[in-house]
Amino acid sequence: MPASASPDLLGRSGRTDRQRGAGPSVGMPRWLWLPAGLAAAFIIVPLAAIILRVDLASFPALITSPSALEALWLSLRTAGASTLLCIVLGVPLSTVLARTGFRGQGLVRSLVLLPLVLPPVVSGLALLYTFGRRGLLGQSLDLVGIQIPFTTLAVVMAQTFVALPFLVISLEGALRTSGTRYEAVAATLGARPTTVYRRVTLPLVAPGLLSGSVLAFARCLGEFGATITFAGNLPGVTSTMPLQVYLLRVDDPDAAVALSLVLVVVAVAVIGFARHGRAL
Amino acid sequence: MITRTSISAVVAVTALLALAGCGSSSEGTEKRELTVFAAASLTDTFTELAEQFEKEHPGVKVTTSFGGSSDLVAQIEDGAPADVFASADTKNMDKLGDLATDPQDFASNTLEIATPPGNPAEIGGFQDLAKAGTKVVVCAAEVPCGSATAEMEKKTGVDIEPVSEEQSVSDVLAKVTSGDADAGLVYVTDVTAAGGTVTGVEFAESDEVVNTYPISALDGADDADLAQEFVDLVRSESGQKVLSDAGFGQP
Numbered sequence: 001m002p003a004s005a006s007p008d009l010l011g012r013s014g015r016t017d018r019q020r021g022a023g024p025s026v027g028m029p030r031w032l033w034l035p036a037g038l039a040a041a042f043i044i045v046p047l048a049a050i051i052l053r054v055d056l057a058s059f060p061a062l063i064t065s066p067s068a069l070e071a072l073w074l075s076l077r078t079a080g081a082s083t084l085l086c087i088v089l090g091v092p093l094s095t096v097l098a099r100t101g102f103r104g105q106g107l108v109r110s111l112v113l114l115p116l117v118l119p120p121v122v123s124g125l126a127l128l129y130t131f132g133r134r135g136l137l138g139q140s141l142d143l144v145g146i147q148i149p150f151t152t153l154a155v156v157m158a159q160t161f162v163a164l165p166f167l168v169i170s171l172e173g174a175l176r177t178s179g180t181r182y183e184a185v186a187a188t189l190g191a192r193p194t195t196v197y198r199r200v201t202l203p204l205v206a207p208g209l210l211s212g213s214v215l216a217f218a219r220c221l222g223e224f225g226a227t228i229t230f231a232g233n234l235p236g237v238t239s240t241m242p243l244q245v246y247l248l249r250v251d252d253p254d255a256a257v258a259l260s261l262v263l264v265v266v267a268v269a270v271i272g273f274a275r276h277g278r279a280l
Numbered sequence: 281m282i283t284r285t286s287i288s289a290v291v292a293v294t295a296l297l298a299l300a301g302c303g304s305s306s307e308g309t310e311k312r313e314l315t316v317f318a319a320a321s322l323t324d325t326f327t328e329l330a331e332q333f334e335k336e337h338p339g340v341k342v343t344t345s346f347g348g349s350s351d352l353v354a355q356i357e358d359g360a361p362a363d364v365f366a367s368a369d370t371k372n373m374d375k376l377g378d379l380a381t382d383p384q385d386f387a388s389n390t391l392e393i394a395t396p397p398g399n400p401a402e403i404g405g406f407q408d409l410a411k412a413g414t415k416v417v418v419c420a421a422e423v424p425c426g427s428a429t430a431e432m433e434k435k436t437g438v439d440i441e442p443v444s445e446e447q448s449v450s451d452v453l454a455k456v457t458s459g460d461a462d463a464g465l466v467y468v469t470d471v472t473a474a475g476g477t478v479t480g481v482e483f484a485e486s487d488e489v490v491n492t493y494p495i496s497a498l499d500g501a502d503d504a505d506l507a508q509e510f511v512d513l514v515r516s517e518s519g520q521k522v523l524s525d526a527g528f529g530q531p
Contacts, residue, residue, distance in 0.1 A: 232455065
């Protein structure tokens with residue numbers, strides 16, 4: 001079992017923590033309650049404020065309008081596809097980063113995690129200069145008739161670009177914590193590397209993979225800057241929920257607030273599902 | 281011990297900086313300040329006019345904030361400290377109601393097609409924007425340039441199927457200059473301001489939809505006279521010259 005005592009990114013404590021129980025308490029300085037309370041309030045009050053702004057009478061009509069449903073469906077589809085892509089690309093990358101050591105590995109890790117801290121607009125520009133019609137690769141793609149900007153594929157690529165590091169960082173951590181002891185035992189019993197990877201390594205890090213995937217999905221759902229820069233904004237094709245919220249916020253604030261609430265609810269549901277998913 | 285002292289020092293310095301930051305506006309009571317909110321399409325002209333105003337009024341500091349007209353209106357309604365507002369259309373100025381003391385038209389603008397340099401897709405006129413396979417980027421109907429676009433489509437009977445509906449003129453231009461769109465619909469003045477990064481294509485029907493720009497001092501301006509003087513400068517002969525040089529039409 002992973003011996004992680006600290007909660008992971010989704011707030012789930014490792015099992016050892018619970019088994020150990022409270023024990024002799026060192027005691028926390030009482031004054032910490034004040035700044036801690038302020039910090040919690042700083043996050044929670046704005047969330048409450050947006051809920052209070054919802055016009056309950058018109059809420060059902062606003063969130064079931066064809067344009068809202070279209071944006072929600074597009075958001076869920078693209079975020080789902082991007083998360084799958086993150087898993088397909090991120091699991092091998094995390095394994096290589098956690099299980100091997102090669103020259104320049106630290107540099108590679110820093111670079112692939114960069115989208116975590118990069119402003120999303122910059123990520124969008126980077127994608128545009130790569131896959132745009134005059135981009136590094138886009139020029140060649142254009143010659144064979146493939147044009148990515150302004151398509152739903154561009155939305156998926158933008159989301160994958162910004163969300164992949166979330167999965168990699170979670171999973172690499174889980175792989176390092178789980179260690180290689182069980183893998184070594186399986187290997188001595190005659191299992192081939194692929195079998196060990198499939199039957200031992202991946203099941204051991206399943207919780208890390210789940211939390212990484214959930215974080216990636218949530219990040220995809222909220223993606224705005226890279227999408228608007230790289231994919232543009234067209235209803236049903238590239239106009240996801242965050243883009244709709246941004247466009248509607250001035251002329252139709254009620255609709256913007258209603259859509260925002262839907263995003264908050266979906267985010268809460270996803271995180272809640274993941275927190276309890278471990279028990280399954 | 282050293283750590284604790286240094287942490288306290290960092291906290292103290294941070295707090296001081298924060299306080300200084302909040303208090304800085306109350307310093308220098310000698311200086312008069314004027315804050316001008318103006319539509320994004322006025323960025324170049326109003327920056328120039330603000331400098332001119334500062335020259336003519338020693339001791340006055342003009343701060344400009346540019347953005348989509350509807351965004352700026354929302355900010356003003358939410359209490360942003362603006363003294364003067366210049367809108368890209370009358371609709372947004374009207375939204376302010378009594379907050380705008382005396383709106384007056386000062387310029388007009390028409391639509392023009394912007395294409396990547398050299399016009400590779402050979403766009404010749406407005407009807408070419410509806411050609412199959414042409415990647416056209418327009419403003420979303422919620423923003424002034426978008427409502428002008430929608431009106432133009434209605435008047436000409438040309439039905440554009442854009443690949444993207446952007447939030448502002450500058451977003452449209454960005455997609456055109458990067459070469460990813462074949463054409464974008466923006467204002468004449470935006471094509472002028474973009475210089476060589478785009479090629480403009482004028483079209484015959486452009487006169488049919490004219491956007492009028494109103495300007496007004498705002499109720500609650502710190503210095504109502506100073507605000508009105510700025511409005512007067514914009515409407516003066518020298519102000520109008522700056523605007524017409526940038527491609528704006530008469531109001």
